[in-house]
Amino acid sequence: MIGEWKSLDVTHGTCEVDMWVEFQKLTADVISRAAFGSSYEEGKKMFELQKELILLTLEAMQSMYIPGLRFVPTKKNRRRKQLDKEITLILKEIVQNKMNAMKTGQTKVDDLLGLMLQSNNQNNLPEHTTSKKSNGLTLDEVIEECKQFYLAGQETTSSWLTWTIIVLAMHPEWQEKARDEILEVCGKKEPSFEALSHLKIVTMILNEVLRLYPPVIAQYQHAYKETKIGHITIPAGVDLNLPTLLLHHDPALWGDDAEEFKPERFSEGISKAGKDNQLAFFPFGWGPRTCIGQNFAMIETKIAVAMILQHFSLELSSSYTHAPYTVMTLQPQHGAHVKLHQL
Numbered sequence: 001m002i003g004e005w006k007s008l009d010v011t012h013g014t015c016e017v018d019m020w021v022e023f024q025k026l027t028a029d030v031i032s033r034a035a036f037g038s039s040y041e042e043g044k045k046m047f048e049l050q051k052e053l054i055l056l057t058l059e060a061m062q063s064m065y066i067p068g069l070r071f072v073p074t075k076k077n078r079r080r081k082q083l084d085k086e087i088t089l090i091l092k093e094i095v096q097n098k099m100n101a102m103k104t105g106q107t108k109v110d111d112l113l114g115l116m117l118q119s120n121n122q123n124n125l126p127e128h129t130t131s132k133k134s135n136g137l138t139l140d141e142v143i144e145e146c147k148q149f150y151l152a153g154q155e156t157t158s159s160w161l162t163w164t165i166i167v168l169a170m171h172p173e174w175q176e177k178a179r180d181e182i183l184e185v186c187g188k189k190e191p192s193f194e195a196l197s198h199l200k201i202v203t204m205i206l207n208e209v210l211r212l213y214p215p216v217i218a219q220y221q222h223a224y225k226e227t228k229i230g231h232i233t234i235p236a237g238v239d240l241n242l243p244t245l246l247l248h249h250d251p252a253l254w255g256d257d258a259e260e261f262k263p264e265r266f267s268e269g270i271s272k273a274g275k276d277n278q279l280a281f282f283p284f285g286w287g288p289r290t291c292i293g294q295n296f297a298m299i300e301t302k303i304a305v306a307m308i309l310q311h312f313s314l315e316l317s318s319s320y321t322h323a324p325y326t327v328m329t330l331q332p333q334h335g336a337h338v339k340l341h342q343l
């Protein structure tokens, strides 16, 4: 990505890109490689189809509910069915190839699919069934896990990266502080895993971006039994909506400067960031169902931000309009055009 930007048609070492578009490509590539290793190109094709399916599904969810309509063979319903079929077929083939390669020792187990298959008792893995006969995952479950990781991990990370770059372009003083830290810790080299844990200012900035622009703006929980939280009793069967975006902007929890970008809030860690040390920061959820990919997302985001700041200084394009809005995640409605000046 950095190399591509450097080779873009530039005027005096400057080019302009839409960060939202760029980061969608980057995160799709990263998650495809992490999930499928050497088969990532086939994985990417599957993910593209999944993206189309998600958009069609969201459209259906946001239109008027007419019972039974989803069974009518309209053009969009037929396309949804066809996409689902195609995705499952591609995945079945990838899984089957991986299983064969693992059996003959032709592949390393260094991707998510390999790890899932390895952790499974392969002798008991039923090939074409949805029923479970062992503690391992069925083929269908492995396929659903692959889909889930992409759905949960791609657009969320693009959103986080995009808002980080926008905010750094808006606040040159923080951009400078972050770059100084990166150059001090990593120089101009690619950041190592070890170096990432020394990026304190970058971590503060990334947390403040997650507070102001949480990619997942609300979280839904279902009380399957009567539950007491403090003095509130929630009856069984009630659906709860935790409005992350609203809580992250609430002056009662963050102070009168809640709307301001102030990474220094996080200088003593997450637990001390809120007003009177109230814990009100949960971009990745909380408790036993907390996001399983949060460390993965943090590493990916830190590496990308570090490498961008090593090579470019950032300035908002004159065409940029600040308009966060939600499709599935918090996105820039009119794109995220930023000018990149080569350093």
Ligand code: HEM
Residues within 6 Å of the ligand: 148, 149, 152, 153, 154, 156, 157, 160, 214, 215, 216, 219, 283, 284, 285, 286, 287, 288, 289, 290, 291, 292, 293, 294, 296, 297
């Ligand atoms: C900025 C990036 C991300 C954000 C903001 C985010 C946010 C969340 C949230 C709010 C939840 C729901 C937690 C709950 O119900 O309490 C969740 C669940 C999940 N996330 Fe993430 N996520 C991110 C990145 C990722 C990545 C990169 C992956 C995969 C590599 C991932 C995989 C998952 C999975 C599999 C679940 C479901 C966990 C379960 O139900 O047990 N996420 N995420």
